[in-house]
Amino acid sequence: MKALCWHGVEDLRCERVPDPEIVNPRDAIVRVTSTAICGSDLHLYDGMVPSMMKGDILGHEFMGVVEEVGRDVRNLRPGDRVLVPFAIACGNCWYCHHDLWSLCDNSNPNAAALEALNGYSTSGLFGYSHLYGGYAGGQAEYVRVPFADVGPLKLENDLPDEKVLFLTDIFPTGYMAAEQCGIRPGDTVAVWGCGPVGQFAIVSAYLLGAGRVIAIDRFAERLDMAREVGNADVVDYARDTDDVVETLKQMTGGRGPDHAIDAVDMESHGHGVMSRIDRGKQFLKLQLDRADALRQAVQACGKGGTVSIPGVYAGFIDKFPMGQAFAKGLTLRMGQTHVHRYLRPLLERIERGDVDPSRIITHRVPLERGPEMYRTFRDKQDGCVKVVLKPELRAV
Structure with missing residues (x-):
């Protein structure tokens, strides 16, 4: 598959990498239909966040269609269209039970490293360094979603991606x-x-x-x-x-x-x-x-x-x-946003027409143009406010 990979400060590349696979019964594989560049991603681009490794796949604002689910994921099935919160949460720890999803105790496999830095670990994050779990991000054609029985929200409407994508962050x-x-x-x-x-x-x-x-x-x-x-x-x-x-x-x-x-x-x-x-x-x-x-x-x-x-x-x-x-x-x-808490209430606001999130989008481009769009977004060029990347589009 194609993915945006980090290779150093200001060095991003759209590369061919292996497709993700189910590694845990609570996993799902999602085919990404829309993803976005977040202001937080620029900290990785600028080298401000430690523990990045060459080849890391970026991106934590994404949505798509379920392709495959692990045997313990019973709330989703292939073909479901889903939004995926940027913070990864187990659903079972004290913090998840108290609606503090981004503080999850169990979703960061590298918790010890973050504890050494901050005293405590928070949740794992998609595409956001090995301090936060080293999870591959969603600026790619496919992504493995851990704890898929907890995080993704199945969409029951036909709203276009651009109206709902930003619910992920x-x-x-x-x-x-x-x-x-x-x-x-x-x-x-x-x-x-x-x-x-x-x-x-x-x-x-x-x-x-x-x-x-x-x-x-x-x-x-x-x-x-x-x-x-x-x-x-x-x-x-x-x-x-x-x-x-x-x-x-x-x-x-x-x-x-x-x-x-x-x-x-x-x-x-x-x-x-x-x-x-x-x-x-x-x-x-x-x-x-x-x-x-x-x-x-x-x-x-x-x-x-x-x-x-x-x-x-x-x-x-x-x-x-x-x-x-x-x-x-x-x-x-x-603090990091407890996205899970807000998904349904804010989706209802969009469905009622209280807000149209797509109005902030200024650039819509194929995934291959991601590296140049990072620079455009970072440097505020071409009137850029928000970039949406479409893996299914082909660069001209």
Whole structure:
């Protein structure tokens, strides 16, 4: 089969690799009909996540058709069309029983390595390094899905892939980010980053009752999408202001937004002294994360508010304004998304027409063009906001 394989920093290749096989009675083999490049994948592309090995297959946003099931998978059969959550969960541990699917105790075969890094292991992830299990990802023609009796959601409708694909990650991620804020009717929510997760955080904030959303970014196409699709007020931090925090205060009568969402993560951009320090330390390998957006979110958020962090962070944060967070009585909430929890409720929202996730797609290309699209997505070229890869398409 064809698959996108990692061979080093900025070195991805579409290669022929062996087809996956059933190795456990709870496995399924899924033929991928649509897959996507996630902002988190760019951390692998940029070499920010350790334990990658040459030949690793990338991708954790995918859906498709069941081709084969193990003998213990009784909820699926060949021919079923399924969505597959990016986090792999066993369904039997304490965390799965408490709806904390991405914290599963049993799905990461390399748990000891992650425990050595973070003190605890979380769930295994598709296509996301050997720290998270070394599972082959879904940017391929076929994928082995472990615990297939728990994770995949069988689709009973004829909605096109593009309307439902993002239920595998970024729609639930944006929704959980907004839900973690505890939004009250009429609240103002500020969202840093208008990439795919930021776009869904904006939409979700309104679904949960926000009266106003303010979106912060520096790319015109993303700000336009936030304004036109998400109905957000927008701030271009590179052109509109030298001080995002002060601008947000002015836009909210001095109070600051009621809640703040950092949908940027560990490779954020900014200007000023702290941004230059972050870049210098990252270049010298003295730190992993650049945290401009997170610092601004804490500084801007109004008293008694919540800072929600769906963006991925990997290490220690330098110059974190903990004193401000304490003084203002902020709540910080974060973590990998518990996709299993949100699949059915958000699918119902799509079926009712409350939201059309396909509106964020800007590029649809064959799988073979994946390596070039990683660069296009990473470098914000050609108005790129979201890339969908179609394994069944042939490159021209």
